[in-house]
Amino acid sequence: MPLLKDVKTAARIVRNLVSSRRSRVELARRQPSLPKPKPHSIQIAVYFGDSAVNLYQIRQWYAPLAELAKTIPVAIISRSPGAALTMFDESPVPVVCLRSVSELEAFVAEQDLRLVFYVNQNSRNFQMFRYGRMLHVFINHGESDKMYMTTNQFKAYDYSFVAGEAARDRLRHRLWDFDLDHRTLMIGRPQADHFAGSLPYTPDDRTVVLYAPTWEGDRDSAAYGSVASHGEALVGALLATGTHRVLYRPHPRSGVIDPEFKRANEAIIASIAAANSRDSSAQHVFDDGPDLGWQLAVADVAITDISAMVYDRLATGKPLIVTRPVSAHAEIDESGYLGAAEWLSPSESSEIVSIVDRVQHDVEARHRLEFWVERHFGDTTPGEATRRFHAAIDRMFAIWEREASAHADDLRSREADPFETDSDEQD
DSSP states (O other), rough: OHHHHHHHHHHHHHHHHHHHHHHHHHHHGGGGGGGGOOOOOEEEEEOOOOOOEEEEHTTTHHHHHHTTTTOEEEEESOOHHHHHHHHHOOSSOHHHHHHHHHHHHHHHHHSOOOOESSSOOOHHHHHHHHHHHSSSEEOOOOOOSGGGGGGGGGSSEEEEEEEEEHHHHHHHHHHOOOOOHHEEEEEGGGGGGGOOOSSOOOHHHHHEEEEEEOOOOOSGGGEEEEEEEHHHHHHHHHHTTEEEEEEEOOOTTHHHHHHHHHHHHHHHHHHHHHHHHHHHOOOOOOOOOOOSSSSHHSSSSSOOOHHHHHHHHHTTOOOEEEESSSSSOOOOOOTTTGSSSSSSOGGGGHHHHHHHHHHHHHHHHHHHHHHHHHHHHOOOOHHHHHHHHHHHHHHHHHHHHHHHHHTSSSOOOOOOOTOOOOOOOOO
């Protein structure tokens, strides 16, 4: 068994190296013809040090960034050729691929960067932190009660934009010696102002149920995924009614670690295809597209795991159900919304039809939902989160101006790390 595991690991490494090589070759071919930001034109950069597998983290910021770029020049910095190649084709704002540290240094030197945004806690973020004449701001890729949301890494950033009071409470109880009032700004969920898209089905009188599970996780404490424990039973029950439409949007990493997750995910996809073959008017949807938002907005009820999807859905103010993890070691913070959530255990998955009906029409459930929407996001009036996002940026710019003036006479020095290597095999 260990030998088989070693063989699989070696095969995966070889595949990754081949993919990385192809991405670098394609990048070299395409880059010369791509438009580049003019020197001193970019004031805000979004730093994305991750590979293509985690592009979902930056994609959800596309629409807010496009809106911001109408007034302030913005660019995305990618450190991965594979991720950059995809973003070249889909990003609404300029993308630059700076694979090596020397390329990153050159870009920083020629631009007028004031703010750098970060959407995750990738270790490569540390390479950007060395540059001091700018503000480093964590904007995250979602609001949730995962342990990820209270990591001590928050202290690495000058400021963090968070959704609302619930996020600040979470940090208050977990981080030691952290000036919460000074270093966090509440902006709501700007993405919710852009939840739109073309529907892949024709609306009718069916009840639309979104099932958007997360992946299996890479440790017991983060094992929130429900594909293998809940997914087949609940999707099967909904497909069988003839009165529901299933939108299935699994996490892009589903099954990368656990073969059972991979099998269950593939079985659900196959069952959706089979249901559509039996009845073309059902128009069930397996969705793995790059656009996220319309699914949350159109679904009558959403079923999610403990993930950012809970809170993306919460921002719409519409009914949702949260799956209960099967792992006894999964960390669940029930001091916030999850303490009042509509939970679904694995044994209840086959009863999902009646549960969906209840959360839609129960008055008490509606009142609880309204309370927690306000707690997590504040005012969710359309456009309000975007206004708060832009106001927070204005505040950052004012701080930058103040500090730039105070340090105008400082001796300028090169902020490079003499021990940093340019070699990097990430695709």
